Amino acid sequence: MAVRTPAREPSGPTIYSVAEAAGVSIATVSRVVQGTGAVSAATRGKVLEAIDRLDYMPLAAARSLAVRHHEALGLVLPELAGPYFSELLMGFEEAAAELDLSVVLTLVERDRPLDAARFTRLVAGVDGVAVLGGLLPDDVLRRATRQRPLLVVAGGDTVGFEHLAAENTTSAAALTTHLLDVHGRTRPVFVGDPDVAPDVRQRLEGFTHALRERGLEVPAPMGGGLREADGTAAAERLLADGLPADAVVCANDEVALALVERLVTAGVRVPDDLAVTGWDDVMAARYLRPGLTTVRQPVRDLGALAAHRLHERVTGADPVDHGVLATRVVLRGSCGCPEPARSAPTA
Amino acid sequence: MAVRTPAREPSGPTIYSVAEAAGVSIATVSRVVQGTGAVSAATRGKVLEAIDRLDYMPLAAARSLAVRHHEALGLVLPELAGPYFSELLMGFEEAAAELDLSVVLTLVERDRPLDAARFTRLVAGVDGVAVLGGLLPDDVLRRATRQRPLLVVAGGDTVGFEHLAAENTTSAAALTTHLLDVHGRTRPVFVGDPDVAPDVRQRLEGFTHALRERGLEVPAPMGGGLREADGTAAAERLLADGLPADAVVCANDEVALALVERLVTAGVRVPDDLAVTGWDDVMAARYLRPGLTTVRQPVRDLGALAAHRLHERVTGADPVDHGVLATRVVLRGSCGCPEPARSAPTA
DNA sequence: CTGTTAGCGCCTTCAA
DNA sequence: TTGAAGGCGCTAACAG
16 A cells, blocks of 8 residues: 655645746746746746756646646556567657657566556556557456557457557468478477467467468467476477477467477477477577577567557547558578578667 | 647546535545545445446546655666566566556667656656666756655665665676686686676676786776677677687676677687676576576566665655665586586576 | 545636 | 636545
């Protein structure tokens, strides 16, 4: 519980103190502070001097109440693991800053689900909210929608909400087809659980689609979360089953990296015995030998676009149901491709 | 510029609408909403029903103005590169959430310095601010201090502000001594620029101290930033100079990783020809072969502690000048130590 | 147990 | 170009 201030300490300088100090009315102070309306140079000078001397700073809450705007955007993200969410956050924050909006961040961790109260408090303090897909139940989102513009990011085929995402299905199909056609693999499996995140579900769909198109049987996905431990576990199962595949399409890089690590230790040769791909292009994907073939998403743009879309809604624009950003497959050694020259990331 | 609402759209339900709908006074509604004061079960029921039916949600700004508290903490961080800042942010957010405080995040990027206006707006909307060390000039911080409790995180020997940091100097000295005594290195150099961040300066101080203690000459630090490109550049210079060292202590892991990458490509053997160490224990440090010897910091705790300290200040406690959290040296193959068994991170 | 009534600090017509 | 005054939505005495 937030502790309430015991004593009403003398709050800092207010618009009244400044007005008094400058010998003008609060209306005038307000005008010079926001550069609104016309104020004579002399008066402006007096006010500015007073502001500086008193260290005056308009109280955000009071202003918000008056203008009926929070001038802030909310963002709900899961744990900040890997570069994905950080990038998203950076894009969002940068765009918000450009729009003179602040961002209120709320994180949802595995052991700390977002209770309705926390979410409500977030919504109550911002002009619009962007929520990562799969984090909140639909009814909670629906409820928020009645209060503020809401945008679902990377929400798969979220229906009924405006949403924005990077392309998944097509890239996953392309990646899978690459494994089949270019590297002649015939028994690929997908490592990941479609119910873990909408993104993963779409990647699995692309994978499935590619196999079907070639008339190949579609093996059941191996399941598992998105963390290194899940990759290790998947590797163990593959080993226990006598390596029943010649290619694995992993839900993300963390899983792929840990999986490769474990398999290589067990003597499996990558990519000769098994081709492996990931998703996200994390830093370690470049340092692994062979380099990890993966998919790079324009995550930062996704974040920026989310902020802009939200702002448009706040200022009156109509919702734009969908939005999909293109991704790019990054081929490296782990799928069997020749290893590209090593270099720092190309921005 | 934030666009002002053109039309005064009919704002959502207010405490008045609810009161009217429930046939009670706004005071009663306020009471049931915050669970304050005593309300008869019957009345409470009516109010709750009305709230639910109207989808009422108290406006944060109005409440803040009335209670004279924003119930929010501000956090200023640089670009969210690597796991360091993400962890810090997660710790901060988690602690804040526990205290029923929201967090307003502001990022400072290289090409987007924090102008006074943006910082002021942040400060004006929160009850306290935590700022990463080295990001803002002292006078800006000083000014903020007059408005709100302020805490500098990882700010080196910041003087005049309450601050909190992970230990750097001692670990750096221990790491350096390890290179000298255990692995018999005699010509170590430091890769990093002390002016880039307070943390780096302290690491260099530890490095320097260790050499002095052994009566060794202290080479000038090689300089450079904290990104992969800086590591590559340092490697180039080392190669150009004919590898004038047998050990390098890098300012962080990104630099160390890129440096190793470049040197290995050039035929340098790590750790035989050159021992290398980093700082932060990023994921790639574990996947590199040999594994990268580095230092792990309790970053998450640092973030959580920052939020708690700030909250204490907001609720009246006195500032606690300093605070230092212990770090841990993680020995792997890159310094010459035997490679530990590979495994997922131990929480 | 419930209602009345001042503010909280700022913005913004409306007059002067 | 300036000031007066009402209102934004909510909290918190203070009465009843």
